[in-house]
Amino acid sequence: LQRTLSIIKPDAVKKQLIGTILQRFEQSHFTIVAAKMMFLSREQAEGFYAEHEGRDFYEPLIEFMTSGPIMVQVLEGEDVIPAYRELIGKTDPTQAAAGTIRADFAESTRYNAVHGSDSPESAAQEIAFFFTDDEIC
Numbered sequence: 001l002q003r004t005l006s007i008i009k010p011d012a013v014k015k016q017l018i019g020t021i022l023q024r025f026e027q028s029h030f031t032i033v034a035a036k037m038m039f040l041s042r043e044q045a046e047g048f049y050a051e052h053e054g055r056d057f058y059e060p061l062i063e064f065m066t067s068g069p070i071m072v073q074v075l076e077g078e079d080v081i082p083a084y085r086e087l088i089g090k091t092d093p094t095q096a097a098a099g100t101i102r103a104d105f106a107e108s109t110r111y112n113a114v115h116g117s118d119s120p121e122s123a124a125q126e127i128a129f130f131f132t133d134d135e136i137c
């Protein structure tokens with residue numbers, strides 16, 4: 001079984017899509033093994049997205065991710081890392097397949113509703129960034 005770090009981003013929280021999005025995770029047979037609401041500080045957002053520092057979209061990304069509450073979760077399931085990426089669709093919602101979360105709910109490449117880890121290594125790192133072991137069921 002794999003685990004992945006999932007974020008429902010500020011745009012989707014503002015639109016009251018938490019329930020709808022969690023329902024899609026459960027319909028995909030991902031098990032929610034940890035979840036919490038957070039309001040990221042600038043320092044936390046910069047830490048999480050450190051790999052993108054210097055890119056043209058970095059500063060607006062930090063602004064966006066600190067613009068309101070987010071919901072972070074750890075999801076568990078068979079091959080959940082690629083399965084989650086498939087369920088959310090491409091970063092740019094105009095390129096995302098029909099029926100994916102981003103096709104249905106993302107406004108743009110920046111305001112794109114969700115985040116999911118892209119490899120086992122980043123999943124381990126991202127899960128540890130947000131959760132201690134005793135917060136994960």
Ligand code: ATP
Nearest residue numbers: 052057061090091109110111112114115116117118
């Ligand atoms: P995430 O890591 O959030 O799942 P991703 O792996 O699809 O997204 P990355 O390339 O890692 O995309 O970029 C991280 C985030 O930065 C994107 O989800 C998006 O919010 C923002 N971003 C990436 N590229 C752009 C861009 N060209 N313009 C605006 N925002 C961008």
